[in-house]
Amino acid sequence: MTKFSISRPIFIRVLISLFAINRVNTAAIKAEPAPVLNVAVIGAGTSGLVSAKYALAQGYNVTVYEQAEQFGGIWWYTDKTGKDQYGQNVHSAMYLGLRTNLPHQVMEFNDHPYPNGTKSYPPQADVLKYLHSYADRFGIKKHIKLSHLVIRVLPIENDKWEVIVKDLPNDKFQTLIYDVVFVANGHFASPRYPSIPGLDEFKGKTLHSHDYRSKEEFHDENVLVIGAGPSGMDIVFQLSKVATRITFSQFKRPNETKEEREKRQSLMPPKTTLQDNVERFTPTGAEFIDGTHETFSLVIFATGYNFTYPFLSVDTGITVEENTVLPLYKQVFNIEHPTMIFIGVPFTTCTTRLYDLQVRFAMKFLTGEKQLPSKSDMLTDMQIQLQNHWGKGYGKRYTHYLGVEQNEYFKQLAETADVEPIPEVLPDMHFDSRESMKKGPSEFRKFKYIIIDDKTFTKEREED
Numbered sequence: 001m002t003k004f005s006i007s008r009p010i011f012i013r014v015l016i017s018l019f020a021i022n023r024v025n026t027a028a029i030k031a032e033p034a035p036v037l038n039v040a041v042i043g044a045g046t047s048g049l050v051s052a053k054y055a056l057a058q059g060y061n062v063t064v065y066e067q068a069e070q071f072g073g074i075w076w077y078t079d080k081t082g083k084d085q086y087g088q089n090v091h092s093a094m095y096l097g098l099r100t101n102l103p104h105q106v107m108e109f110n111d112h113p114y115p116n117g118t119k120s121y122p123p124q125a126d127v128l129k130y131l132h133s134y135a136d137r138f139g140i141k142k143h144i145k146l147s148h149l150v151i152r153v154l155p156i157e158n159d160k161w162e163v164i165v166k167d168l169p170n171d172k173f174q175t176l177i178y179d180v181v182f183v184a185n186g187h188f189a190s191p192r193y194p195s196i197p198g199l200d201e202f203k204g205k206t207l208h209s210h211d212y213r214s215k216e217e218f219h220d221e222n223v224l225v226i227g228a229g230p231s232g233m234d235i236v237f238q239l240s241k242v243a244t245r246i247t248f249s250q251f252k253r254p255n256e257t258k259e260e261r262e263k264r265q266s267l268m269p270p271k272t273t274l275q276d277n278v279e280r281f282t283p284t285g286a287e288f289i290d291g292t293h294e295t296f297s298l299v300i301f302a303t304g305y306n307f308t309y310p311f312l313s314v315d316t317g318i319t320v321e322e323n324t325v326l327p328l329y330k331q332v333f334n335i336e337h338p339t340m341i342f343i344g345v346p347f348t349t350c351t352t353r354l355y356d357l358q359v360r361f362a363m364k365f366l367t368g369e370k371q372l373p374s375k376s377d378m379l380t381d382m383q384i385q386l387q388n389h390w391g392k393g394y395g396k397r398y399t400h401y402l403g404v405e406q407n408e409y410f411k412q413l414a415e416t417a418d419v420e421p422i423p424e425v426l427p428d429m430h431f432d433s434r435e436s437m438k439k440g441p442s443e444f445r446k447f448k449y450i451i452i453d454d455k456t457f458t459k460e461r462e463e464d
Contacts, residue, residue: 034367036060037179040163042153042311044144045073047344047355048184049131050109053138054359055182058367063176064144065165067091071135071144074188075128081211086168088149093188093210093231097238098124101230103433103449106349106426109134110356120462121445153181154313155337180366183309184343184355190308192323193301194226198281202299209235209302215242224249224286224296226278230437232302240269247294249286252276267439307345307400316340324399329378330385330413331400332358333365338372348406349430353422357413364417404431423454432459 037060041051044066055062068084068091070076077094084090100107103120107127112134118126135141147168154162161178191208193199199206209231215238223243225236228250236248248268253260265274275294278286285295307320317336319326325345327335334340341362348354364370372378386399394401402409406427414421429449436444448462 034058035179037366038177039063039180039182040065040150040153040161040176040178041182041184042150043073043183043185044068044071044146045075045184045186046131046352047186048073048182049135049140050352050355050359051182051184051341051343052140052143053109053134054363055180056139056143058363060180062143064140065148065150066144066146067149067168069147071141071146072128072131073186075124075131077124077128079213081213086147086149088168089189090211091186091189094124095209095212095231095235095238096214098234099445100124100127101433101437101445102349102351103429105449105451106430107352109352110360110420112137120448120459150311152313153311153316153340155315155340159337159339161339180339180341182341182343182359183312185309186344187307188305190306191301192304192306194278194303196278196281201283202281202285203283204285204296205298207298207300209300210305212300215239218243218298220244221298222296223247224278224294224299225302226299227302227304229302229304232300233437235300235302236272237269240271243271246272247275247296248272249275249278249288252289267443322396322399324396327379327382329372329382330361330416331409332362332413333372333378335375335378335382338365341366345400346406346409347401348409349427349434350406350410350422353426354410357410357419357422360419361413361417364419370417425451425453425455425457428455429457432457 039055039060039062041048041055041062041064044064048064048066049071052062052064067088068076074093076092077096078090078092080090082090099121101121104114104118104122108114114122114130149166149168151164151166151173156162161181163176163178163181165174165176166172167174188210191210193208209227212235218239219242221243222245223239224247225232226249232248236246239246261274268274275288277289279289280287282293285293287293307323307325309318309320312318316334317327318334325342328342328345329335331345332342334342343358344355346354365372373381389399389405390396392405407424410422413419433444436447446461447459450458450460452458
């Protein structure tokens with residue numbers, strides 16, 4: 001038998017080669033790329049844009065569906081109301097002359113500041129321009145399909161989603177399959193009307209603030225405006241320039257003194273009278289809880305909006321009861337199908353910053369860097385959060401209104417997913433702004449906010 005021998009140097013080189021091959025194979029296994037997900041984003045407003053931005057950054061295939069003919073969500077102005085040219089409800093609630101009721105710093109994306117010199121309370125056109133700059137910077141525009149209405153979203157086998165979309169200009173339907181769905185359609189599209197007896201008997205005109213566009217439509221009207229939020233206040237101040245008489249109805253404030261009431265009245269514009277709750281409507285006007293009656297030619301309801309997701313199949317497991325969206329983990333993940341992600345459900349003072357935080361939170365789990373809890377644990381967490389919130393006096397209708405609890409929510413998201421939190425200075429700035437708002441919309445927007453650090457800000461008068 002012939003002996004076969006290998007010299008020591010050759011043997012060593014063989015071992016080195018085998019070791020190197022093993023290292024290459026091991027590295028190949030470790031470096032195996034994550035799957036490229038197909039992602040649908042419903043809505044191309046602020047929350048939809050930030051959802052698309054982070055999904056694109058992961059290398060995912062992203063399509064953003066926008067019902068309107070332009071993107072920007074609520075910040076895109078159109079003079080159309082009611083139905084559009086395709087028979088769909090006009091989504092935008094924007095009116096002429098609107099300026100934000102938030103300092104622009106709390107409306108910034110996490111990594112995209114407003115330009116230097118931006119007014120603290122910028123007009124609508126500046127906000128829309130800012131959103132365009134964000135979409136341009138991160139290459140989002142080419143992924144947006146305008147005038148595309150999502151008809152139905154249905155969960156199917158293998159944890160995927162069947163999405164039916166209507167191309168409105170071409171009147172064509174498409175059925176597509178996605179791995180992930182971001183629900184980012186906003187909550188300013190479905191007007192909420194209060195339940196007040198006699199409304200159907202009123203013979204004058206009625207309008208929700210969603211369909212208000214310009215004061216020029218309402219010369220010489222006697223107007224009742226119901227609702228004390230920012231849009232109600234803005235509309236009252238605009239109409240005071242053209243209407244004959246305005247009554248501004250707000251919820252009666254318990255234990256308010258005569259002096260406090262007189263101070264609030266003094267902040268109103270000319271021709272405007274404060275009133276408490278409407279008790280009932282009559283054919284010619286309204287009776288208030290103090291027993292007085294006034295006549296009106298027009299009633300404007302600035303009474304907020306309902307959550308609505310008409311495109312979600314019942315199989316998604318999502319329900320909306322008394323304006324409460326369930327079941328959601330941390331108000332983001334659909335617990336029944338966690339590849340459905342909701343962005344922008346909670347009402348907070350930091351809007352855009354919230355959307356940015358929620359998407360960064362969701363991405364940690366979507367990419368597999370973090371693992372979601374079990375379904376039972378997520379349901380338990382949701383129930384604990386709901387009971388805590390309701391226990392603080394919030395009615396079910398205000399489940400997603402965080403108020404002073406918003407800082408705790410921001411902290412929960414940041415700590416759970418190990419992401420950068422929202423700086424404390426931002427909600428503090430807005431709470432300060434809300435206090436200034438009590439002086440009326442003609443005053444609080446005259447202040448400019450300057451951030452010193454993550455916990456400190458200053459403000460000064462801003463020149464017009």
